[in-house]
Each structure stands twice: as structure tokens, then as C-alpha cells.
Amino acid sequence: MSSAKLREEIQTQLDKLEANFSRLVVGQKPLFQKLMVVLLSDGHMLLEGLPGLAKTLAIRTLASLLNLPFHRVQFTPDLLPADILGTQIYQPQTGEFRIRKGPIFAGILLADEINRAPAKVQSALLEAMQERQVTIGETTFPLPEPFLVLATQNPIDQEGTYPLPEASLDRFLLKAVVGYPSRDEELQILDRQAPIANPPKLEPVMGLEELKQLRAAVDLIHLDPKLKNYIVDVVRATRHPEEYQLDIGGWIQFGASPRATIALARIAKAQALLAGRDYVNPDDIRSLSYDVLRHRIVMSYEGESQEKKPDDVVKAILGKLPIP
Missing domain, CATH: 1.10.8.80 (Magnesium chelatase subunit I, C-Terminal domain)
Structure with missing residues (x-):
């Protein structure tokens, strides 16, 4: 296949993905592009924006369109590393320990308000983000492919938050700032929220193999x-x-x-x-x-x-x- 034909097919796939994304998420085209950049680059992203700007909706929608397992973890001050990674559970019947995997074993992990958890919880993500593996007890488990951490934080209401350490910040490929929609986009949002009983349903438009092809195309x-x-x-x-x-x-x-x-x-x-x-x-x-x-x-x-x-x-x- 010629390079021009390949680019045409890739563009068709990306256009279809964006069109379906826009059916649910209005006014966040820059966010979609940055999500795709991170996805194609096999990295992680930190999103900063005020509440109500569709950060969670955008991430959930992308996961649905790509048919990727999606887990959302609400970071709070009482969260423990085991709540994210998983833990060993003792089985009294056998006298052995069983591994219970945590929500980090997902294609896309949404770490919501990541700066509300203390440093020991934030640091629990370091091995996963860098080495794509998790160690529970003495056993190391590879994470699924692809694996993305998409974390959000609020630029206001900083009381009770824990700034991310430099080592954690450096693991994020990029930090995107999410802004308000325009007036016309906000009107579209209002119109789309009217039929509450029948929200649009999305079907996956791209699978793992197509994603791998796109990532291979980035290398070229x-x-x-x-x-x-x-x-x-x-x-x-x-x-x-x-x-x-x-x-x-x-x-x-x-x-x-x-x-x-x-x-x-x-x-x-x-x-x-x-x-x-x-x-x-x-x-x-x-x-x-x-x-x-x-x-x-x-x-x-x-x-x-x-x-x-x-x-x-x-x-x-x-x-x-x-x-x-």
C-alpha cells in the first residue's frame, strides 16, 4: 500500500473517531486532539480544569469508542495504595494468599482529582506508569496493552490537597489545561442535554489492532x-x-x-x-x-x-x- 493511501485510511479512521466523540462531548476538540496524541504516543496525561468541563465524560467516551476497559478511581485523603494496585487476601480454607487485582488493571485508568490523595498513594502509580507493571507482594504482573493513566486535578479549592511530587509529574507525557466552551458550543450543550431519557449510544469504532497500526504509523x-x-x-x-x-x-x-x-x-x-x-x-x-x-x-x-x-x-x- 502506498504511503498516500495509508495516510488516507488513517485519516478516515481518525475522522470517524472524532465524529462519534463529538456526538457526546461538545466544544472540546482541543481536548480530543490531546487525548489522541497521548494515546498514539503510548503515554499518560494530566488534565487541569474547573469542574463541569466534561473531563470525565471525554475520557469515558474515548474508552467506549476504543472498546478499552475503563476504571475510574476517586482519589481521596483516606485512599490506600492497595485500593488502586490490589492486595493479597488470606484464604483460611487453604492457608494461602490470593491476589485480588485493583482497578489499575484497565486499558484506561481515570485518576480523578489525583492531588486529593497523599504522596504514598500518588507514588503507587510510578511503577505502573513507567514500567507498565504492578508488584503485589512478591509477584509482578504486567499491565494490559494499551495502558493509559489520565489524571484530573482542580486548579481551585486547594484546601486538603497534596501537590504532586516532581517524580510523579515527570511521568505524565503532557499536562493539558481544559478551558470553557464558546457561547455557540454552550448552546449546543444545552440542546443536547434536553432529551435526558434518550442519551446517544456509542458503539466502538476502533479496536486494538487499529490502534496498533496508528501507533506504528507514528513511528514512520x-x-x-x-x-x-x-x-x-x-x-x-x-x-x-x-x-x-x-x-x-x-x-x-x-x-x-x-x-x-x-x-x-x-x-x-x-x-x-x-x-x-x-x-x-x-x-x-x-x-x-x-x-x-x-x-x-x-x-x-x-x-x-x-x-x-x-x-x-x-x-x-x-x-x-x-x-x-
């Missing part, structure tokens, strides 16, 4: 050496801004890790595929830099005192570095 997307250097410079500028004549060194305590470099290259390829191209362009990298870097940059006290945010750092870097 061309990334020019000049753009590879550009990605490295963007990430390095968060650690060594003085090397790039950037006067933002006082804002930053710690810059992004090499995981950010890998993530930016990977999701830029996925975005190019979603756009129907077989090559990455600079706009792919620039538009995704915020999502890849905003949760990996640790601001200094000086930066916070000036009310600077990680997005301000990324904006300064992209404004200074020449576009290839």
Missing part, C-alpha cells in the same frame, strides 16, 4: 534533524537559559528533564499524523511545548514573587529561539 513520521536540535534547545533552555541569552534564570529553580525532550519529539510526530502529514513541522513543536513543559518546570521563589508561571517561561523561550 519524519522528524528533520534541524527540528530535533530545536527540541533539544527548547528543553535545555529551561535548565540553562543564560546559554540562550534569556533573562529568566531567576524565575526557574529546576528545568525540565530529558523525559521532556523524548515526550516533545514523540507527541509532535503524533500531532503530525493527526493533521494528515508524514512529517513534523515547527508549529507542532511550538504548540505542544506548553503541554510538555508546564508541569516539569519548577519555579523559584523569585519567579513566584513576580507572579510568573511555567507558561511564561515557555513563551519567553519560544520567542527567543530562532525557528528552523
Whole structure:
């Protein structure tokens, strides 16, 4: 099959998936695209947004359309690691322990309000997110393929929350900020909520084999050496801004890790595929830099005192570095 024919078939699959997604979720096309970017890149995503913006609905809808096992865990202060991973249960009849697997054994795990659970619970996800396996007692179990952690957190109402440690944040491929719908989109939402008794039913439109084909197609997307250097410079500028004549060194305590470099290259390829191209362009990298870097940059006290945010750092870097 020619590459043009393959891209046409891929685009048909993606268009069908988006059309069905939009039947339930209105006004969140950017969120759909980022969900797909993460899915095609075999990564995890942190979503930040106010309540009522369809974060949970979007994730649940995508899982249904892909026919993937879906589990939702509400993170609370009294949650234990065993509530997510599973535990050993003693069987008095046999005198042995039986493994009861937790909700993490799913295709898509929704970690709802992840920052409401303490650090020991958040850390329980580290092995699963990085190595795609879970250890219960002395036994290690592989997780299903695909496996995605999609976590949400609320930017307000921070009382009783536990900020995610840097090690946990770095495991997320990107952090997306979910915004309000437009006025026209909100009217559509209102109209669609009217027939409460007959909500639209969705059938799976893509299976595991099709997903594997899409992921294989991402690997074939061309990334020019000049753009590879550009990605490295963007990430390095968060650690060594003085090397790039950037006067933002006082804002930053710690810059992004090499995981950010890998993530930016990977999701830029996925975005190019979603756009129907077989090559990455600079706009792919620039538009995704915020999502890849905003949760990996640790601001200094000086930066916070000036009310600077990680997005301000990324904006300064992209404004200074020449576009290839």
C-alpha cells in the first residue's frame, strides 16, 4: 500500500473517531486532539480544569469508542495504595494468599482529582506508569496493552490537597489545561442535554489492532534533524537559559528533564499524523511545548514573587529561539 493511501485510511479512521466523540462531548476538540496524541504516543496525561468541563465524560467516551476497559478511581485523603494496585487476601480454607487485582488493571485508568490523595498513594502509580507493571507482594504482573493513566486535578479549592511530587509529574507525557466552551458550543450543550431519557449510544469504532497500526504509523513520521536540535534547545533552555541569552534564570529553580525532550519529539510526530502529514513541522513543536513543559518546570521563589508561571517561561523561550 502506498504511503498516500495509508495516510488516507488513517485519516478516515481518525475522522470517524472524532465524529462519534463529538456526538457526546461538545466544544472540546482541543481536548480530543490531546487525548489522541497521548494515546498514539503510548503515554499518560494530566488534565487541569474547573469542574463541569466534561473531563470525565471525554475520557469515558474515548474508552467506549476504543472498546478499552475503563476504571475510574476517586482519589481521596483516606485512599490506600492497595485500593488502586490490589492486595493479597488470606484464604483460611487453604492457608494461602490470593491476589485480588485493583482497578489499575484497565486499558484506561481515570485518576480523578489525583492531588486529593497523599504522596504514598500518588507514588503507587510510578511503577505502573513507567514500567507498565504492578508488584503485589512478591509477584509482578504486567499491565494490559494499551495502558493509559489520565489524571484530573482542580486548579481551585486547594484546601486538603497534596501537590504532586516532581517524580510523579515527570511521568505524565503532557499536562493539558481544559478551558470553557464558546457561547455557540454552550448552546449546543444545552440542546443536547434536553432529551435526558434518550442519551446517544456509542458503539466502538476502533479496536486494538487499529490502534496498533496508528501507533506504528507514528513511528514512520519524519522528524528533520534541524527540528530535533530545536527540541533539544527548547528543553535545555529551561535548565540553562543564560546559554540562550534569556533573562529568566531567576524565575526557574529546576528545568525540565530529558523525559521532556523524548515526550516533545514523540507527541509532535503524533500531532503530525493527526493533521494528515508524514512529517513534523515547527508549529507542532511550538504548540505542544506548553503541554510538555508546564508541569516539569519548577519555579523559584523569585519567579513566584513576580507572579510568573511555567507558561511564561515557555513563551519567553519560544520567542527567543530562532525557528528552523
